[in-house]
Amino acid sequence: MIDIHELTKRYGAKTAVNGLSLTVRPGRVTGFLGPNGAGKSTTLRLILGLHTPSAGTVTVDGRPFRDRPRGLRHVGALLDAHDVHGGRSARAHLSALAHGNGLGGRRVAQVLEEVGLTDAARRRIGGFSLGMKQRLGIAAALLGDPPVLLFDEPLNGLDPEGVLWVRGLFARLAAEGRTVLVSSHLMREMEHTAEELVVIGRGELIAAESLAAFSARGTRRTVTVRTPDTAALAAVLTAEGGELRTEADGSCTVTGLAADRVGALAHRHRLMLHELTPQASSLEEAFMELTADSVEYGSGDRR
Numbered sequence: 001m002i003d004i005h006e007l008t009k010r011y012g013a014k015t016a017v018n019g020l021s022l023t024v025r026p027g028r029v030t031g032f033l034g035p036n037g038a039g040k041s042t043t044l045r046l047i048l049g050l051h052t053p054s055a056g057t058v059t060v061d062g063r064p065f066r067d068r069p070r071g072l073r074h075v076g077a078l079l080d081a082h083d084v085h086g087g088r089s090a091r092a093h094l095s096a097l098a099h100g101n102g103l104g105g106r107r108v109a110q111v112l113e114e115v116g117l118t119d120a121a122r123r124r125i126g127g128f129s130l131g132m133k134q135r136l137g138i139a140a141a142l143l144g145d146p147p148v149l150l151f152d153e154p155l156n157g158l159d160p161e162g163v164l165w166v167r168g169l170f171a172r173l174a175a176e177g178r179t180v181l182v183s184s185h186l187m188r189e190m191e192h193t194a195e196e197l198v199v200i201g202r203g204e205l206i207a208a209e210s211l212a213a214f215s216a217r218g219t220r221r222t223v224t225v226r227t228p229d230t231a232a233l234a235a236v237l238t239a240e241g242g243e244l245r246t247e248a249d250g251s252c253t254v255t256g257l258a259a260d261r262v263g264a265l266a267h268r269h270r271l272m273l274h275e276l277t278p279q280a281s282s283l284e285e286a287f288m289e290l291t292a293d294s295v296e297y298g299s300g301d302r303r
C-alpha cells in the first residue's frame with residue numbers, strides 16, 4: 001500500500017506536485033493518469049525517495065521507502081527504460097542489480113524468462129529496441145519479487161502483442177495481492193489496463209476512483225434516437241434545451257437531454273421512436289473534460 005499525504009514538491013518557482021493526498025491499495029492495478037507535465041513522474045520519484053518532498057509525506061507499507069535496505073525486495077520500479085548502461089548485456093545489468101540487493105543469480109534467469117528476454121540475455125542493451133528495454137525494465141522491477149510495483153509509461157514502445165502481455169502481467173501481479181501503480185498520459189492505454197484510476201492535473205488530485213465511476217463523470221452524454229419524424233422531434237427537443245444532429249446512417253444524436261426526457265417528450269408530442277439508446281460517456285471524454293484546465297502543453301482546442 002502506498003500512502004501519500006499532503007505531498008508537495010517545488011522546483012524553484014515551479015510547483016510540480018501540490019498538496020497531493022491519495023492511497024494506492026494492493027490487489028488491483030491502479031492507473032496513474034494526467035496530461036504531460038501533470039506531476040506523475042515527480043510523484044513516482046517522491047514515492048521512491050529519489051526526490052525529497054517540499055512538504056508532506058509518502059510511505060510504502062507504512063514506512064518511507066528510503067528507510068528500507070535492499071529496496072528491490074519492497075518496491076520494484078520502472079521509471080525510464082533508457083536509463084541503463086548500453087554497453088552491458090541484459091544478464092549483466094540484472095545480475096549487478098541482484099547482487100546489490102542481496103538476491104541470488106537464479107532470480108535473474110527467472111525474470112529474463114518472465115519478460116521473454118532469455119534469448120537476448122547476452123546481447124548488449126545498447127542494441128535493444130525501446131520495447132525490449134521496457135521488458136528489461138520490467139524484469140528489473142520484478143527482480144526482488146516486491147509487494148509494490150511502480151511503472152512509468154511502461155506501454156511506450158511496445159507492439160500490440162507486448163501491450164497484451166504487459167496487461168496480463170500487471171493483472172496477475174495485482175491478483176497476487178501486490179500494489180501495482182502504472183502511469184500514463186493516455187486514457188486509452190489505461191482503459192484495458194487498470195481497474196482503479198488516480199487522475200492528476202497540474203500536480204493536484206482530480207479523481208481517485210474506479211474506472212466505472214470515472215467513466216460516469218463525463219457530462220457530455222448523448223442519446224441515439226431513430227424516428228421517422230426527425231424534423232418534428234428536432235423542434236421539440238430544441239425547445240426543451242436539447243440539440244439533435246442527424247448522422248450519416250439516418251440515426252440522430254441528441255445532446256443536452258437525458259434519454260428518459262427525450263422519450264417522454266416524444267410520447268407527449270405523439271412522435272414515433274424506433275430507437276432510444278443512452279450512450280455512456282467514454283472514458284476518454286471524461287478524461288479530456290476533467291483535465292482540460294490542467295493541460296500544460298495542449299493544442300488549445302481542448303479547453
Ligand SMILES: Nc1ncnc2c1ncn2[C@@H]1O[C@H](COP(=O)(O)OP(=O)(O)OP(=O)(O)O)[C@@H](O)[C@H]1O
Pocket residue numbers: 011014015016034035036037038039040041042043184185
Ligand atoms: N527537476 C526538475 N526541475 C524543474 N522542473 C521540473 C523538474 N522535474 C519536473 N519538473 C516540472 O514539474 C512538472 C511535472 O513534471 P513531471 O515530469 O512530474 O510530469 P509528468 O506528469 O510525469 O509528465 P509527462 O507525462 O510529460 O512525463 C513539469 O512542469 C516539469 O517541467
